[in-house]
Amino acid sequence: MTSSTPRSRPRRRRHAIADPRRFAPLAATALVALIAGVALGAGHVPAERKTATAFAEAWSRGDEKAMYALLSDDAKQRTSEARLQRTYKQAADTLTLTKVRAGRVVDDTTIPIALDTRLFGTLRGTLVLPMGDRKDADPGVDWRAELVYPGLRRGEKLRRETSLPPRATIEARDGTPLAKGPDRLSDLGPLASEIAGTVGPAPPARAAELAARGVPKGAAVGLTGLEREFDERLTGTPGGILFAGKRVLANVRAKQGEAVRTSIDTKIQRAAVEALAGRYGGIAVVSPQTGEVLALAGIASSAPQPPGSTFKIVTLAGVLQNKIAKRSATFQYQNAATIEGVEVQNANGESCGGSLELSFAHSCNSVFAPLGAKLGAEKLVATAQKFGFNEDPLVAGAARSTIPAAGEIGDDLAVGSSAIGQGKVLATPLQMALVAATIGADGMRPKPTLLKGADPERVRATSKSVARTIKSYMRTVVTDGTGGAAALPGIKVSGKTGTAELRTTVKEEPAPELADPNTPPPEDDTTDTDAWFVAFAPYSKPSIAVAVMLVGQGTGGDTAAPAAGAVLKAALS
Template identity: 70%
Template sequence: MARRHVIASPKRFAPLAAAAVIALVGGVAVGASYEPPEKRTVTAFTQAWERGDHRAMYALLSDDARKRTTYERLQRTYRRAADTLTLTRVRAGAVEQTNRVAITLDTKVFGALRGVLVVPIGEREGQDPGVDWRAELVYPGLHAGETLKRETSLPERASILARDGKPLAEGPDRLSELGPLASEIAGRVGPAPEERKRELAARGLPKDAQVGLTGLEREFDERLAGTPGGVLYAGGRVLARKAAIRGADVRSSIDPELQRAAIEALAGRLGGIAAVAPKTGEVLALAGIAQSTPQPPGSVFKIITLAGALQHKAVKRSDTFEVTDRATIEGVDIQNANGEFCGGTLRNSFAHSCNSVFAPMGAKLGAQKLVETAEAFGFNQPPGLAGAARSTIPLPDEIGDDLAIGSSAIGQGKVLATPLQMALVGATIAAGGVKPKPTLLRGDDAQGTRVLPKGVASTVKSYMRSVVTDGTGTAAGLDGVKVSGKTGTAELRTTVKEEPPPEDVDPNAPPVEDDTTDTNAWFVAFAPYSDPEIALAVLFVAQGTGGDTAAPAARVVLDAAF
């Protein structure tokens, strides 16, 4: 009988073969995705180091490491190492061979330092293994008992130059052929103040380094200081060397002639003068307390009040006002300067600085919009120059009632400003409502910020011209140059004038002379009218009125400019 050969159909075995393949692939996939717990720990530890998260790093320590090391010690160890290295960033690669990872330490002085960190592993009860941490893990390849140490070398400080290229400060002694004129604006160097020591340590400067403290030396300190060099040691081993690099000379925006004129105009009196270029924000002169000691601005603040009232429709150019010597708000009289009767058109009220018009106008505008306008001009904001003080106005919910708002609107109450800030206010009007960003670097033409509609700025600009032609600022006028301005006389003792009762007045007493030490004198100006090249603010502390004291000083600076 013939034998039968049974041939199995491939279709019967296909599902079994497929299952076998799937199982094999699945097993390979599971094997490929498996990550040893030690590797997970090292990855988490180095990622926490990248973030600077010392708390997370400490949480990953092994039981033994946590017994011999406190969190405070670990944190202190890494911070000291960072200061020594001048560390700016940690970059960790992928973990290899369970506990080896490539580390790159970016530093301010030595550039990128690279090495392989071998992370020892220990037990952690009930969890993945932990890092058996020791102090040498702060740097790849550091041996047990070695500590990091840096010897620092500093380059010669770079020079500060005026707008025309003349040195304002150069060499180790920071001297200039311009003498006191240069030192007034260049500032000084000295030991680092306590509040800057962390910043300077991050730059790699030793504790006894001479740094810029004031003026241009402070503004451009990091550029002038250059890049420190030095040698990095691990115990007695040299890890890295870097030569010190001298910084580039700084060409400042300061105009020596305008700076000289500002100093001469102050004539040794307590005050400040700031001058800026409206189109670029370049600071042309800073003399006295131009950016350091905010003072009540008085009526120069009416520039802001007028701009805000026009923008928010609290007043119209066609409005007219009662001719009177005072306004009554919340039952209290606010008088015009020297009891003057003024009012009439809005232009005339601004030109003659009528408190009787602008205090009620501020109350009508309201605290919210008054403060918003002031902040748009730069109040309550960082001034933009290192070491410069903020100019301030209370927040809307802090000003108080209508009387307090009206007082703020005429630059009294708790409003404080520097000449630098008020020069920027003048520059904003001069530039058609675009506030320039102040800079002390020549050619640094930063983009300005529009804070007012052009039409509003144009109206205020026109009214400021009337102050000089027909108002309180005629002493600032120049032949052949159209000057616009605003006077300010800020009372230092009270905003509100209180007259004694008639029965207390002695009819035979001699007339009381005005006390010129009772007021700050201010003047804000820009010129020429059609295409302003300079805006400035002048302040004299406790020395009279804006029209009599500050406007003539402004004229000295404007005369030097043109």
């Protein structure tokens, strides 16, 4: 029997197989570390880029002080803050710069730049900022003057040659040229030059404005009248060449402006000039509905004078609006009123009074000075300002019409004097024409414009009810009061006279024992008063408002009212 021994089997080597779950925390930790590293790298901003970004932002907002603070130590040794500011200002003037737009910094120190200019449009370039050291701070801009413009080379300076197109034509509302060509002539001759104004070298006060527009020094610009009012439009768009040293950076051609069609009516303008008849004064004519200025003659907008009793229109509006007196009120007939112990006399010592309407029609100082004092300085000034006083006119070269602040007027006597257009109240014929226009337009004050067809702009100065009451009272001035000389056949005219004292209308009588019975009394001196008249017509739907002011020409009813009547007749015929 054969016995056998079992064959031993080879032993398998057992390999340890790692459990994935044992490595999960390690993998997660590594992943977090990787992400954190990436995030840290992404959030790191190089110091040069921070400086370049801050410099670009400061330039965009025009903050040269902040720009200078970012300069390197060496740059600050070479350049003062004042020099840096001066360099950027000179460049801005040369470029006619309006805005700097800096793009996002690339490559740490490179900045795309867009420069918006009036003359050359938008200029684009890339600015590379050299960097230098700053003690205890990030790197600074190693600034030199060529950095004022992208791509400017060392030693190059910006300069500009400018050319102007022919000056555009000024036209009346019917298209008739008032000023054209290089000599600014018109077939209307002196009539046109009266309103067109003059051109010539700019006064120093306008240097900055003209430089910003790209107008070269010494160029002829509008100085007065319509030439000044529409100067920018008449000048057109200057042309020019921008140089960097000898290199041409930009070149634009001059573009002539379009003719300006103004609101001036040649027929009414002629009538205003003829009515003024060479006398020192002014006549203004406006449209109550649109504010269009139809005529300006003499010193119609440039030399404010005391408006006298024409200002009673404003005072009456304040009295009625604030219920200081009722429409039915009556007043004692007298030739003067006493305020603060001082007599305020009526013109020529006349005795007047009666109803409020009759007192207005006969321009009674003895009624309106006390009413003004009762109204008070604050309400009188507030009313005047609603009518346009103390407001910058919208007509270039026009002077402000003013009334002192309430706290500066003084006592009741001063307030009463202001209420009758004396004291320190000053107005131009243009302003008083707008006061008349406001009443004619039911209390809506038109803003003046010299441009035909401009969108009318009006603001409420007083209520419709108050305006209509004053409107009827102004009609009475012409029919039964001091303004009869402005009456026109077939046309209902409403007006108000004014006689503003330049010295005094109260004459001192000699002592009886010194009077010579054989000497005739002296004739009235008409040189110590300004004559005023304001009016609108026709009554039902006014299309014309006029103001006449004649310096040193006596009473409004005698001299200004006839002149206003002549202008109204020409305008409405």
